[in-house]
Amino acid sequence: MAKFWIGVVSKEHVLRGVEGGFCQVCHGKKGPLNRMKKGDYLLYYSPKYQLNSQEKLQAFTAVGKIIDDTAYQVEMFEGFFPFRRDVSYYQPIRDCLIEQVRLHPEWHQYASQLRYGHFKISKDFFLYVFEQMKLDNPVET
Template sequence: MRYWIGVASKEHVNRGVSGGFCQLCHGKAQPLKRMSVGDWIIYYSPKELFEEATPCQKFTAIGEVVGSEVYPFEMFPGFVPHRRDIHFLKASDVPIRPLLEQLSFIQDKRKWGYAFRYGHLEIPISDFELIATKMLGHVPANIHEEK
């Protein structure tokens, strides 16, 4: 079992949560293929809206990978991103700044945004548990089960 961060605007994350899917890196298939059923993903949203600069800087969704397939989905003619099915949990948005000193995947605390530059990254279970506890009030019970 692995633990991931995906990066997307809150607006885009909300679409995924409503539809039970994730897209990463503007619809690329490869990041989705790195994940397996039973893995977990937390979304970090640097902005509220994709095409605007209003900062969000919060963890905005958490879910378990349930779909074994990475599949294309035509959002509109000429744009066919790839998706993967996720079971999202009801969670609270959590600001990142109060957690910066505790998150091990953020190496340079002064340049913390650098960690998110590729749009998808694996994080250690300790970081996942810290963020999940803040978002859910607890750690999901099945995160230690082997699938």
Template sequence: MRKYWCGVASKEHVQIGYNEGFCQLCHGKNYPLERMNVGDWIIYYSPVYKYKSDEKFQKFTAIGEIVGKNVYSFEMFPGFTPYRRDVKYYSCSNVSIHDLLNDLDFTKGILKWGYKFRYGHFELSEHDFKLISYNMLGINILNEE
């Protein structure tokens, strides 16, 4: 059964994964990646543009399909070896969450909607995935009959 995920990272960090075809979550932890399967989808939300910045960005910034069967470690620099999973990303537009707050299952009617993102990774409903992905891509990516 296909699942839909939301990852949280700065836009600059998402761009690295997009350029190199991988996802990395929760500061390189393996457990969120192990919950995913080939054929699942991930959408990234970027609360900020630059890591450790106070300047808000608050946009969905990347969308892709999990294609890597395995979670693997990769030494980015000495002392930091995060876990990754391969992703096929699609060219998309950045979409402000503010345009979707009243329509997403996980934010509708919730005053402190940003709290959910503090976990760094969570499962999206199919409804939310379809809504966000359509706004990012302008098409229904799931190609349903």
């Protein structure tokens, strides 16, 4: 049975993963990636646009499905060998600001976990956020 996860990553890094068809969480650590299994779903939350910037975003920025069996290591640049997983990303989608999900009954439970970088969520919460991200879903004004 598929599980559902949140990864906390800057939007700039999320976009690299979407473009390359991979995910990377917790600064490339292997353990969190191997908690996910093939067929699990990953929802990215981006607190900021860029890792070393103070400019806040606070939005869900990508969603995908894990399509490989285990984490693998790559050399991203000299001396840095993070682990990754292959992901099939859903597109096109739009960012979903946290204001759009604060009314969900589980939001407060997950909001307090965002500092951990990677954690499991309920299918219900995942589907709620994913609905908000779909382009054919009208945004309330």
